[in-house]
Structure formats: structure tokens, C-alpha cells
Amino acid sequence: MSIAPESYIVRGATGDWEIVVGLEVHAQVTSKAKLFSGASTTFGSEPNDNVSLVDAAFPGMLPVINAECVRQAVRTGLALGARINRYSRFDRKNYFYADLPQGYQISQFSDPIVGEGEVHVELANGASKAIGIERLHLEQDAGKSIHDQHPRMTLVDLNRSGVALMEIVSKPDMRTPEEAGAYLKKLRTLLRYIGSCDGNMEQGSMRADVNVSVRRPGAPFGTRCEIKNVNSVRFVMQAIEYEAQRQVDIIEAGGTIDQETRLFDPNKGETRSMRSKEDAHDYRYFPDPDLLPLEFDEDFIEAARQSLPELPDAKKARFTHEWGLAEHNAATLVGEKESADWFEQLIDELVAKTGQPIAKIAAKASNWMLSDLYGHLNKAGQNITQCPIDPARSAALLALVLDGTISGSAAKDVLEDMFATGRDPLVIVEEKGLKQVSDTGALEAMADQIIAANPTQVEQYKAGKTKVIGFLVGQVMKESRGQANPAVVNEILAKKLGSS
Amino acid sequence: MSVDKATVERIAKLARIRIEDHRLAPLAGELNQILGWVEQLSAVDTDQVKPMTSVVDHALYWRDDVIADGSKRDEILANAPAAEFGFFAVPKVIE
Known part of the structure; x- marks a missing residue:
């Protein structure tokens, strides 16, 4: 460079x-x-x-x-x-x-x-x-x-x-x-x-x-x-x-x-x-x-x-090279000691909750913190030290996304609620019924229904226009009112269309 | 090194010491005598001598970072020609 x-x-x-x-x-x-x-x-x-x-x-x-x-x-x-x-x-x-x-x-x-x-x-x-x-x-x-x-x-x-x-x-x-x-x-x-x-x-x-x-x-x-x-x-x-x-x-x-x-x-x-x-x-x-x-x-x-902590340049290098963060995210996070500290706590909590290796979750977590969380902070005119949600609760929310319990878009709703009320994310998810449906039985029934209702797209798919599957996934998502797990839906549809 | 009348006037001004005009020339003479007296030291060869920073053979004493003083505003202000609301008050400084 x-x-x-x-x-x-x-x-x-x-x-x-x-x-x-x-x-x-x-x-x-x-x-x-x-x-x-x-x-x-x-x-x-x-x-x-x-x-x-x-x-x-x-x-x-x-x-x-x-x-x-x-x-x-x-x-x-x-x-x-x-x-x-x-x-x-x-x-x-x-x-x-x-x-x-x-x-x-x-x-x-x-x-x-x-x-x-x-x-x-x-x-x-x-x-x-x-x-x-x-x-x-x-x-x-x-x-x-x-x-x-x-x-x-x-x-x-x-x-x-x-x-x-x-x-x-x-x-x-x-x-x-x-x-x-x-x-x-x-x-x-x-x-x-x-x-x-x-x-x-x-x-x-x-x-x-x-x-x-x-x-x-x-x-x-x-x-x-x-x-x-x-x-x-x-x-x-x-x-x-x-x-x-x-x-x-x-x-x-x-x-x-x-x-x-x-x-x-x-x-x-x-x-x-x-x-x-x-x-x-x-x-x-x-x-x-x-x-x-x-x-x-x-x-x-x-x-x-010996009394010096890790300095910002070294921290940034660790975030990008070892944790896989984008250059820009790493630079923004290390720019203020408080935000770097907050992020590291978030990662600690997230590792403890999910058992996933840091390199697999850190980049996603940094995107979430800098766009979703900072979006709310900026709107409220607050900085990270005034954040109403602590790293532990934030990690609980991210863990729900990572294990597929809720979708990315549902996570945004949950965050909005957490930011206003400080409540536990799981309580919000239960109350609002935001859990993704990953139950294949229910999803397969929906998939069959959508395939039957869209013969044109099905023909296109079979003729080689496999991109059309996105449309069908969208229809299933709509049918499930957003609660279906899109990855699972995709898998089910592909299997059904490929084998019939 | 020597000083002239203008230098003495300037130093006096910097130090805020008022010196009447007729005292400037004699003062320059006196200062030059002092400088000349000190100047004699340059006759000595000091190439092999370490610079002497103090007459006492001591290391600088260090103090711990502890608040051990202050909270004595009345004493501090006791001799001030003027004080107002806990401040020293001096003739208005116009920038």
C-alpha cells in the first residue's frame, strides 16, 4: 500500500x-x-x-x-x-x-x-x-x-x-x-x-x-x-x-x-x-x-x-490481521480508547456465549457496532461511554443472530427496543415473536405452496435461470411474515426444485 | 561581551525596573566591569572539565505525587495589594 x-x-x-x-x-x-x-x-x-x-x-x-x-x-x-x-x-x-x-x-x-x-x-x-x-x-x-x-x-x-x-x-x-x-x-x-x-x-x-x-x-x-x-x-x-x-x-x-x-x-x-x-x-x-x-x-x-498499554497502531494491526476487521472499521474503533475497549469487551462476551473463534465473529460484530449501534448513538447525540446497552447484552443479541434464532432484520428491531428500554434481547424476541422458523417441516409445506403458486419461475429455474430462486425465497419469507430462516428456505427450495 | 546604554535600557524594561536616564550610562559601566571580571574565567583551559551544574554533589530530589499543600487562600492573598472574590486583583491588563 x-x-x-x-x-x-x-x-x-x-x-x-x-x-x-x-x-x-x-x-x-x-x-x-x-x-x-x-x-x-x-x-x-x-x-x-x-x-x-x-x-x-x-x-x-x-x-x-x-x-x-x-x-x-x-x-x-x-x-x-x-x-x-x-x-x-x-x-x-x-x-x-x-x-x-x-x-x-x-x-x-x-x-x-x-x-x-x-x-x-x-x-x-x-x-x-x-x-x-x-x-x-x-x-x-x-x-x-x-x-x-x-x-x-x-x-x-x-x-x-x-x-x-x-x-x-x-x-x-x-x-x-x-x-x-x-x-x-x-x-x-x-x-x-x-x-x-x-x-x-x-x-x-x-x-x-x-x-x-x-x-x-x-x-x-x-x-x-x-x-x-x-x-x-x-x-x-x-x-x-x-x-x-x-x-x-x-x-x-x-x-x-x-x-x-x-x-x-x-x-x-x-x-x-x-x-x-x-x-x-x-x-x-x-x-x-x-x-x-x-x-x-x-x-x-x-x-x-512495561507500564504502557497496547498502543493504537498495534491494536489496529491486531484487529485487521488477526481478527479480520476491515481497515476502516479497525481505524474507527482504535481512534478512541473507549470504543476500542467496548469492542474488545463485546468480543470477549460473544466468544464466551457462542464458543466461536474470534476471527469468525469479529468482523460481523464490528459492522454491527459501527453501523447499527453507532447509528442509534449518533441519533441520540451520545458517545459509546453513554451507551444504554452494555457489551454483555449486545453480545447476547448478536449471539441470537449468529445461531440463527433471529434474522438480521429482526435484530434491528430488537436493538431499537433495547436502546429505548434496556431490556434483555431474548425477552424482546419472545414477546414480539421474532424467532426465525427453522422447523423444516413447516418451511417445506410453505415451499411446496410457493412452488405450486409460481409455475413460471419454476420453469425458468429448471431452464437454467437459477437466480430466480431469490424470488421464490422472498415469497416464502413473505409467507412466513419474515420469520423464516432464509438460509434454510434457500436450501429446501434448491433441493425441491433440483429433484423434481 | 559588553553591554551599551541601549542594552541596559532594554533589560531594565524587560525586568520592569525603572531606571532614570542619567543612571543608564553608569550602570552600563558597572555591568561591564562585572562581565569583565567573570570573563577572566575563559582564560582557564576547561576542555577536560565536566560542566558543573551545581556546587553541591547531590542528585535532584524527587517528590511523590501526593497532595500535601494548598487550601491556604487567605495566607496566599494576605500580602496582595488588592484582592477581590478570592482572586488577586491587578490593574486591568489590556490585550
Whole structure:
């Protein structure tokens, strides 16, 4: 398989332009306490309740690193297939702002904890592409400024101040808005699989700075603009599209691009210059004298590696190669950890109930889950974690189809009922009389009746037009009001027509 | 390495320290003396010396992931020039 990624060209008045995109993703590390203090990281607490003297930068306070944040950064690095640096260091990134009481952010500049890696993304046209990871480093989050709650003052809440973030920096490897979206989604999936970040973009646990530039195809990189703090996959794609067009328009009108920081306005779908801070980029990094270098041994890395679950790429390969799922089904299922978990439970239950080998039932079960069950979920505006039917009940329903107790179309009726009432599928089947008739005696009588009533089709069949049997099966099904088992009917008819 | 008056002005601005104009040139001189004094270290051959990251021969201390601090808003805000509704209140920051 070697489908090329689709190219994305901005067609300008003077010719074609290619876009170059790199992402810096800030992901909040899942930990109970902050990176350098023992205060809680809980979201939504009362203002300034989760603040220690360290987080508020009281004089003489010293940072002490949280082991769990180090472990999660290493696990994330391993999941990104990246080099883990057994020696790294913290630097101070200096800038002045009301929600940064220290006057600097503790970050990692010259020696990050994680080095180069690679993430594989899948694109809509079936192509896959490797996106390089430049580095991952640990740093502190800042506090939160609220500008609209007081007529004259800005209100500052330091609850987030000092919470651990992983900044994951990609290489400038993306060439389309779709690739950037796919990369961000893949990153989110990976982080959620391994549990190093909850990936909740609405609450700000994950946000992206997007670097965009344009160039003539094959030419050296152009000047880039950085769009700060974009908080959804869709906005990232919109921001890139808008920004690339803006840059092309400027260059074609004879202008040049200023390297600057911009904001994305989701309401207007445009990017705007942040004007304000001409000095903002002079961070005067230097090694933090309060912290010794961060060092650990191979055993620490190995323990982190052992703690990783099966990653989405491996899970997808297992679903397709060992379980026989269609590529698309497998990709959709592994895209969210919850749906993959739900599917695996469904299969466990189904194997237990039917005793069939996984490879024989998994593909059918995936089709059912993704079209039938997801159809109901989508209609109800719910996701798999809110599904009113659990995997065990679902497996009970599928088992009834697999052993021929009910037909595929009856199963759809039963599912609809289960979705609304949560009842046991067998109870519904009994109550509605949906059991298929597989009793050959009754079916043979019906078959004889249909053969007698349709002499024309019978003649055609005997003359070699065997396809006409479908019509006859349909007639028997109708006669049985849908309760006949079509496979059995087919068999009976073929036998009768062939031997008479 | 040396700094001029403009550099001193810029550093002061970044650090939000107000320095009167007439103090800039003398400060540049003082800073250059300090830099020159430190610069003497470059005369020493350090090719075979490992970078010294700290004066104490110690490994970084690691803390367990336990909530052991916080819930002291009154103490945190006690010295704030202004506080409102449990927040620090600062002059309005206009973006």
C-alpha cells in the first residue's frame, strides 16, 4: 500500500503555493499534584485554593520535582517512539505577566527530557504519513487572568500556576490542514491511551500553537507566523487555511511576512495579530539554579515501557490481521480508547456465549457496532461511554443472530427496543415473536405452496435461470411474515426444485 | 561581551525596573566591569572539565505525587495589594 498523501495547493494569482505547518502542543500531565509543589491539580476548584507558597512564588520557596510527572513524560516519549534523554535540565524562561508570579516559567530549553520521534497519521484518501517529533519537554503552566469580571481590575487565579505541562513540538512536516488535524487527533488518541493527559481540549488540558508559512513548491521555507492557543482540531484546520491564504495574498501584493504571534478568532474564522509584545520573544533563558539536572537510569525507562498499554497502531494491526476487521472499521474503533475497549469487551462476551473463534465473529460484530449501534448513538447525540446497552447484552443479541434464532432484520428491531428500554434481547424476541422458523417441516409445506403458486419461475429455474430462486425465497419469507430462516428456505427450495 | 546604554535600557524594561536616564550610562559601566571580571574565567583551559551544574554533589530530589499543600487562600492573598472574590486583583491588563 503506497497511496501518496493528497497535495494541498493555494492557487495564487502568480502561481501555486505550498504550505508548511508545524505544531507545538501543550498537554497537561495527568497527576494529582503540581510539577514542583504539593498543591492539587483539580480542575474547577475555588479560585486560589490549589495554590502553595511555591506556586505563588513567595520568597525563599524552592521547587521539588514530582516523580509522577517525570514518569508520564517518559511514557509519552516512548509512545511517540522517541529518544528518551537520561539527562535533562530545567531553564528559566523569563517574561513579565500578572499571572506568572515567579516572573519566569520553569521549562526545558537546551536539554529536553525527550528527543526526536515519529507519529504515523492516516489520511482520508487512505494514505498514511509519518510526522516527525522534534522534542518533548516538561514545563509549568501559568495562572489564569480574567479580564471581564471587574470594571477596573484584572482578576488572577493561580490554581493552574505550576501545573505540569508537556510541550510536544513537531517537525515542520505537515503540508495540508488535514494532516495537521490528523496529527493532533493522533496525538490526543495516544495521550489518552497511555493516560498521560486526559486530552480534554474544551477544558484546556490540550492546546496547540500552530506555525504556518507558505512557499513555492520545493523552495526554501518562508517566514512563519505562530497562531497561539488554538483549542480544537477543527479550529486548527480553519486557522491554517485562513493564515496560508492571508500570507499568499500579502506576498503576491508585493509585501513580506512579519514573523509574529497571532490569535485565531473562531467566531470570524480569521487570525489576528497580537501586536502587543514586541519584547515578548526575548525570554533570556538560563539554567534554573534552584534545580539540579534531572537524571534517571535504564531501569526507570524500562519500568515506564512495561507500564504502557497496547498502543493504537498495534491494536489496529491486531484487529485487521488477526481478527479480520476491515481497515476502516479497525481505524474507527482504535481512534478512541473507549470504543476500542467496548469492542474488545463485546468480543470477549460473544466468544464466551457462542464458543466461536474470534476471527469468525469479529468482523460481523464490528459492522454491527459501527453501523447499527453507532447509528442509534449518533441519533441520540451520545458517545459509546453513554451507551444504554452494555457489551454483555449486545453480545447476547448478536449471539441470537449468529445461531440463527433471529434474522438480521429482526435484530434491528430488537436493538431499537433495547436502546429505548434496556431490556434483555431474548425477552424482546419472545414477546414480539421474532424467532426465525427453522422447523423444516413447516418451511417445506410453505415451499411446496410457493412452488405450486409460481409455475413460471419454476420453469425458468429448471431452464437454467437459477437466480430466480431469490424470488421464490422472498415469497416464502413473505409467507412466513419474515420469520423464516432464509438460509434454510434457500436450501429446501434448491433441493425441491433440483429433484423434481 | 559588553553591554551599551541601549542594552541596559532594554533589560531594565524587560525586568520592569525603572531606571532614570542619567543612571543608564553608569550602570552600563558597572555591568561591564562585572562581565569583565567573570570573563577572566575563559582564560582557564576547561576542555577536560565536566560542566558543573551545581556546587553541591547531590542528585535532584524527587517528590511523590501526593497532595500535601494548598487550601491556604487567605495566607496566599494576605500580602496582595488588592484582592477581590478570592482572586488577586491587578490593574486591568489590556490585550
